[in-house]
Amino acid sequence: MSEGTSPVQEPFALPCPGPAGDPPDPIADRREVVCTVRDGARLRTLLLVPHGTGPWPALLTRHPYDVAREEHEGTIDVKRLAAAGYLVALQDVRGRFGSEGDFVPCAQEVADGADAVAWLAALPECDGTVGMWGASYASDTQFSALLGGAPALRAIAPALTPAMSALDGFRFRGGVPEIGSTLAWTHYAIAPDMIARIGSADDREAERNRWEATERAIAGGDAFRAGTPHGRPDVEAIAGWGLDLLREPLGSARHREGKIVDRIDAVDVPVLLIGGWFDVFLGSTLELHRRLVRRAKETGGPVPRLLIGPWTHDNLSGRTAGVDFGPGASADGLHGGDLTAQHVRWFDATLRGGAAEVPPVRVFLMGANRWIEPEEFPPPGTRTLELYLNEGGVLATAPAGTGERLLTSDPASAVPTCGGAVLLFGPFEAGPADQTAIEARQDVASWRTAPLAEELTVMGAVRAVVHLATTGTDADVVVRLCDEPPEGGSRVVADGVQRGSARSVDPVTGVGERRPLEPGRDHEFVVDLWSTAHTFLPGHRVRVDVAPSSSPRWDIGLNAFAPSGEPAEPTAAEYTIRHGAARPSRLVLQAVTPAPR
Numbered sequence: 001m002s003e004g005t006s007p008v009q010e011p012f013a014l015p016c017p018g019p020a021g022d023p024p025d026p027i028a029d030r031r032e033v034v035c036t037v038r039d040g041a042r043l044r045t046l047l048l049v050p051h052g053t054g055p056w057p058a059l060l061t062r063h064p065y066d067v068a069r070e071e072h073e074g075t076i077d078v079k080r081l082a083a084a085g086y087l088v089a090l091q092d093v094r095g096r097f098g099s100e101g102d103f104v105p106c107a108q109e110v111a112d113g114a115d116a117v118a119w120l121a122a123l124p125e126c127d128g129t130v131g132m133w134g135a136s137y138a139s140d141t142q143f144s145a146l147l148g149g150a151p152a153l154r155a156i157a158p159a160l161t162p163a164m165s166a167l168d169g170f171r172f173r174g175g176v177p178e179i180g181s182t183l184a185w186t187h188y189a190i191a192p193d194m195i196a197r198i199g200s201a202d203d204r205e206a207e208r209n210r211w212e213a214t215e216r217a218i219a220g221g222d223a224f225r226a227g228t229p230h231g232r233p234d235v236e237a238i239a240g241w242g243l244d245l246l247r248e249p250l251g252s253a254r255h256r257e258g259k260i261v262d263r264i265d266a267v268d269v270p271v272l273l274i275g276g277w278f279d280v281f282l283g284s285t286l287e288l289h290r291r292l293v294r295r296a297k298e299t300g301g302p303v304p305r306l307l308i309g310p311w312t313h314d315n316l317s318g319r320t321a322g323v324d325f326g327p328g329a330s331a332d333g334l335h336g337g338d339l340t341a342q343h344v345r346w347f348d349a350t351l352r353g354g355a356a357e358v359p360p361v362r363v364f365l366m367g368a369n370r371w372i373e374p375e376e377f378p379p380p381g382t383r384t385l386e387l388y389l390n391e392g393g394v395l396a397t398a399p400a401g402t403g404e405r406l407l408t409s410d411p412a413s414a415v416p417t418c419g420g421a422v423l424l425f426g427p428f429e430a431g432p433a434d435q436t437a438i439e440a441r442q443d444v445a446s447w448r449t450a451p452l453a454e455e456l457t458v459m460g461a462v463r464a465v466v467h468l469a470t471t472g473t474d475a476d477v478v479v480r481l482c483d484e485p486p487e488g489g490s491r492v493v494a495d496g497v498q499r500g501s502a503r504s505v506d507p508v509t510g511v512g513e514r515r516p517l518e519p520g521r522d523h524e525f526v527v528d529l530w531s532t533a534h535t536f537l538p539g540h541r542v543r544v545d546v547a548p549s550s551s552p553r554w555d556i557g558l559n560a561f562a563p564s565g566e567p568a569e570p571t572a573a574e575y576t577i578r579h580g581a582a583r584p585s586r587l588v589l590q591a592v593t594p595a596p597r
Contacts, residue, residue, distance in 0.1 A: 026050060026083035032098075035091060037115040044098030045116075046071070047125070048078060048088035055127040057351040058087040058120050062113065063138035064096040064103065064190065075159075075316065075331070076133060077340040084344045087125050091116055093141065097193060105190075105241075106166075106258035109141045114148025121152035128152055131347045135159035135274075136281070136313065144258045146266045155350035157343055159274035160313055164284035164291075165508045166245075166255040169421075173283075174527065175502020175514070176476060177229055177246040177555035181280055181423040186242040187214055188425065194238050210236040218425070224552040226411035226570035246555070249564035250502065250510040261509055264291045270302040270350045272358060274339070276311030277366065277494075278320065278431045280423040283530045287508060289377070306377055307342070308363040308533070312430035313423045318364075321419050321431030323491065326369045335371065365457070365595060366432075366493070367483065367535035372596045378460030378531075385458075385591040387449065387542060389466075389579040395447040395544060395587070402580035405445045409475065409548035409559055411570035415443060417553040420480070420495045421530070424552065432491040435482055439490060439545055445577060448484055448543040456536040460590030462494050462529040466546060467583040469523065472559030472573035473516040475500040478550045479527045481587065482543040483536055490543055496529040497554055501561050516561035522578060535595055544587050546577060 029049040034042045046067060050056060059081055061070065067090035070078055081088050094112055095103030121128050130152045132142040139158030146153060162170040171178055191211055198204040214235045217223035229246040248254050256262060271292060275285035285308075292304040310318050310325040316339070318329025332338045336345075336357070348354035359373045374380075387395045391403040417424065419433025439446050464479040480495040500523060505512035507528060517523055536542055549556050562568035579585040 026079045028052075035116055035119045037094075037112050041094055041101040041112075042099065043094060043112070043116065044092045046090040048082045048090070049125060050082040050085055050087065052085065054087065054125045056085055056087040056125065057129040057131065057347070058089055058123075058126045059347060060089040060091065060116065060120055060130055060132045061134040061138050062091045062093050062109070062116060062132075062141040063134055063136075064093050064105075065137070066097045066193075067092050068097075075135065075339060076343055080340050081344065084348070086347065087123075089120050103190070103194065105137075106140060106144070109144035109258050110148040113141050113145030114150045117145050117150035117153045129154050129351050131155045131157070131351050133157040133159075133343055136162070139163055140258060143260050143267065146269065147258070147260070147263055153269060155270045155272075155347060157272040157274070157346055160276060160279050160281050160285070161273070161288065162281040162284050163258075163260050164288045165259055165261045167250060167510050168283045168287065168507050169281050170284065171245055171255065172250065173554065174497045174507060175250060175499035175505055176497050176557070178280075178553070179224060179229060179246060179555045180417065180428070180552040182242040182246060183214070183218060183223060183239060184423060184425050186239045187211070187218065187236070191236050191238045195236065207236055210234055214239055221552070224556065226414075226556040226558055227567055229555060247565040250505050250514070251512075252510070255510060260288065264295055267292060267295075268301060271304040272346045273304055273306050275306075275308045276313065276316070277308060277364070277532060278310070278312045278419075278421045280313050280421050280430075282421055283528070286531050293376070303360055305346070305358045306361045306363070310364045310366050312421075315430070321429050321433040323432045325364065325366065328371065329364060329369065363533045365459070365533045365535055367537055368457070368595060372533075374596050378590050379592055379596055382460050382590040382592045385589045387544070387587045387589065389447045389544070389577070389585040389587075391579075393447050395449045395542060399579070399581045399584045399586070402582055404579065405577045407443050407445055407546075407548060407575040407577065408572060409443065409470075409472075409557065409575055410572045411549075411556050411558055412572075413443075414549040414551035414556045415441060415478070415547045417550045419492045420550075420553070422553050428552065432483075432493065435480065435490045435492055435545065436488075438547075444545055444547045446543060446545045448541045451486065451539050451541055452536055454538055455595065456542065457534070457592050457595035458536070458589045459533045459592050459596075461531050462590070463588045464496070464527040464529065464544065465584070465586050465588065466525045466527060467522050467578040467585045468525055469520055469576045469578070470500070470517060470559065470573050471519050472571060473519060473561040474557060474559055475517060475573065475575060476548055476554070476557035477525045477527055478547040478554070479529060480545040480547075481529055481532070482545060483534065484541040484543045485537075486539040493534050494529040494532045495550075496527045497550065498525050498527040499557065500525065514561075514564065522583060548575060
């Protein structure tokens, strides 16, 4: 038992069913209370008090999506948390739904999070020990509380988290603005409540009209035309805020607000990281895991736990984009209980000193469609496998000859987004979508292996090295790793993008300078496809696609360099992808044989 951990408590006895045989209500008392933070702002908090005699350890979630919905619609069953003997606190963050103040995403959560934890720990119903859980923004608030200094916070369970960095899948990826997810979040998830809070009827109506204009632009595609982040003055205020951040330089301090990128030392508590192979924040989740594992080895601190399923940001069923990974792939059907049961075991171990039953790593191996529990991720014994882009669309283990492929990058006719690790809106579903229609385009180049004689398991980082010359002064390179089965089709496994002018910028910290490309000169692009765990079965082919865009997911490149935040005129450009021994364009995989059981 670590210092400050509460003693092990006896399991709670639930009250008996009523006369009619109705199931007992595990909530003894539901209260709507106020948490007042240091500057006087009052944050609405729902307290769910369990039966029995406290005090109890508390579990807290904080987010901007109306926490009252957590009682009936949350991924985690809060009644079962209370039944397990936890004081449950659900809190609207500042400026959202029942809480006072102005909503300033990310930046406000450091001080507010620390204050909320201290307030909760001091309640007479709490034993002074607090854990936090939640996905997406509710994962950010957990790390923010640690950044603010929250000694009562003893364990966290962040899921689908963007908390590592704003530059690797949150606002940018490979130096390219994440315009699709930025507008999806600001316009659909955040703006309606902000508009409803406007006091003046005239101002509220004007803002609603701007919201409707943005809606029309999204539906018609105008919101994603090349150069969009530099215009759109008619958008509602919160969407304008989001676009403003996409104009900020990659090294801007605003991108660090509330993020762990420079403060991994602040994470000194046990962490259960939950992610999805097709989640827009997979890169952040895995980078956090890597850095926390390294820190644990250096300091002897708590080793983080990692759970990754075949899930998207908003779908944990194991069925997405036309693929069913099997009944065991659902978050509701995990071995040892669903996600709520996993959380109860985690907090029992970290807050009450119970048995640490959560394995260090548990990931779903796609293709083989089973869960595995390697000692680490990637597992020991992985080897680097390089597959080279060769003449005739051949992907092989050695470079052959010298060749090139020509593509036209036309900002007026961008390659449409189809699946992958996206957070968009209908009809742009995340997941392993079939790429057949996309690969038929003239501006998409593909290479594939011969049919595999035996299975190939890729587990770990995936990247592509592409040698490219362009007639422009900037270029975007989108790369997809796909699985092509013998019956036809081609499904995306992992993908990534890199903007040429940002090749020297660290994709996590933003350190480095953007520079224009020299037209006609060979430039080496290293494209990070993040990581995967996927088995290519015998008879399948490994396929790699290269394209100049993916819209509306990513901002359409202009093929013209401009300083950060400044517009440039979009122009068509010719890309020349070079390959062979002298210019070894290739896919770099981490492979393991045999696949872990």
